[in-house]
Amino acid sequence: MLQLGASTVILLFLCLQPLIVFITAAGAQTPEGHQRLPPQHSHRATFQLRALHPLPMHPRQPSGIFSAFAGGMCSDPRDVLTRTNAYRLQHRVPPLMWDVGLAQTAQAWADRLAARGCAQDHDLSVEVGENIFVEQRYPPPDATCAGAVDAWYSERPAFDFSNKDRLYTDNRESGAFHFTQLIWLSSSRLGCGMARATIEVDFGRFKSMGGCKVVVCRYLAPGNTVNDKVFKGNVFDAVPPVAPASAVQQSPSPISSPRRFLR
Numbered sequence: 626m627l628q629l630g631a632s633t634v635i636l637l638f639l640c641l642q643p644l645i646v647f648i649t650a651a652g653a654q655t656p657e658g659h660q661r662l663p664p665q666h667s668h669r670a671t672f673q674l675r676a677l678h679p680l681p682m683h684p685r686q687p688s689g690i691f692s693a694f695a696g697g698m699c700s701d702p703r704d705v706l707t708r709t710n711a712y713r714l715q716h717r718v719p720p721l722m723w724d725v726g727l728a729q730t731a732q733a734w735a736d737r738l739a740a741r742g743c744a745q746d747h748d749l750s751v752e753v754g755e756n757i758f759v760e761q762r763y764p765p766p767d768a769t770c771a772g773a774v775d776a777w778y779s780e781r782p783a784f785d786f787s788n789k790d791r792l793y794t795d796n797r798e799s800g801a802f803h804f805t806q807l808i809w810l811s812s813s814r815l816g817c818g819m820a821r822a823t824i825e826v827d828f829g830r831f832k833s834m835g836g837c838k839v840v841v842c843r844y845l846a847p848g849n850t851v852n853d854k855v856f857k858g859n860v861f862d863a864v865p866p867v868a869p870a871s872a873v874q875q876s877p878s879p880i881s882s883p884r885r886f887l888r
Contacts (some may be wrong), residue, residue, distance in 0.1 A: 626827060629791040630665025632636040636675040643769075647739065653689055653747050654841060659777050660863055680733065682767075690734055693723060693882050694706070694723050694728075694729070695706070695725050695728065696724075696725040696726065696728025696729040696731075696816055696818070697728040697729070697732040697735075697816065697817050697818035697819060698768065698769075698770065698818055698819045698820060699732055699768065699770035699817050699818070699819045699840070700736070700767070700768040700769050700819075701724065701769045701770060701771050702728070702770070702817065703877065704769075704770075704771040705770050705771050705774055705815075705817050705842070706721065706723050707816060708722055708728050708774045708775065708850055709774050709807060709815060712774070712778050712807060712808060712809070713808050714835055715863040715864065716808040716860075716861050716862065716863050716864075716871045717861050717864060718808055718809070718861065719808045719810075719813070719815060720723055721812060721814060721815040721844070722814055722815070723814075723815060723816060724760075724814035724815060724816040724845065725816065725841045726816065727753065727815065727844075727845060728817055728843075729815030729816070729818075730751065730753075730816070730818075730843060731816050731817050731818035731841040731842060731843045732757075732818025732819070732820070732841075733818070733819040734748045734841050735820040735840065735841040736817065736820045738757070738759075738820065738839045738841070739820035739822045739837070739839050740820075740822065741821060742824060743759050743761065743820075743821075743822055743824075743837035743838065743839045744839075745757055745839075746801055751843075752847065752848035753843045753844060753847050754788065754806045754809065754812060754844030754845070754846075754848045754849065755806075755841065755842070755843050755844070755847075756773070756777055756803045756806055756807070756841070756842045756844075756845060757839065757840070757841050758772075758773035758777070758839070758840040758841075759833070759837065759838070759839050759840075760777055760837065760838045760839075761771075761824065761836075762835060762837075762839075763833060763834075763835030763836070763838040764819045764836070764837040765821065765823065765834075765835055765836025765837075765838075766821065766834065766836055766837070767838075768819060769820065770817055770819050770840045770842075771776070772783075773817075773842065775805070775842040776803075776844075777803035777804055777806075777807050778803075778804055778807055779804075780799075780800065780801035780802075780803055780804040781801065781804050781863075783796075783799045783800060783801045783804075784796055784799055784804060784805065784860075785799065790854060790857060791853055792855060792856035792857055793851055793852060793853045793855075794851050794853055794861055802849050805848060805856070805859075806847075806849050808860065808861070809844070809847075809848025809849065809859050809860065809861070810858065810861070811846045811848065812844040812845065812847065812848050812857040813846065814844065814849070815842060815844055816842070816843050817840060817841070817842040818840075818841050819838060819841075820838045820839055821836055821837065821838045821839075822836065822837050822840070823835075823836055824836060824837050834855075836849070849855055857884060
């Protein structure tokens, strides 16, 4: 009869949890009627990122206290609207209202982008203003969206208000067109969506599972029409004015990719 000797198995778990965050953003879109800028290439992480599958999301809020903010998967839609309107107030423009239909279309587009590893492409089939924010990190990101609003507004110091008759011309290379869509006077409605995906992060010697998040916010009427006169009538400096970029200690901000509609 075969007799098995006792054996000892020692399991050693090595926990490596560096926080790795890569934030990028695609610019804001505007309606046809004037030419738009082509998109710029956004930087991606230097290590390999492979999208595996979308993360499970919070259920949509069809009723109750969140019913007025339905349509998307952001866990904080009220905060998104409140923060947006707080920034708009500083620039003397009326507040936006949440639009469930816009949120639904923004969510559909965010789902498509997340399925492609949180891509940053704009939806060219719709005539809306559109801001896109992408975050890649390990451990995976949460489902909040208000941080995207702060990231877009952080472009403000790069925008030159000194010549009110050349607001577009003097800022065409500023990369601040998420900011201008955010405070665009003629916009009155907002809806946002959010989607996430699991990604594999390749550190070279080892791999670990991380995540990415894409936030899509859409606006009606769309802003960022490429025209100095239209910009002058829709984009106003803060009260009191914010210090120019040269006088501000700036922190790293999302990479902007304004396209022809300045999305």
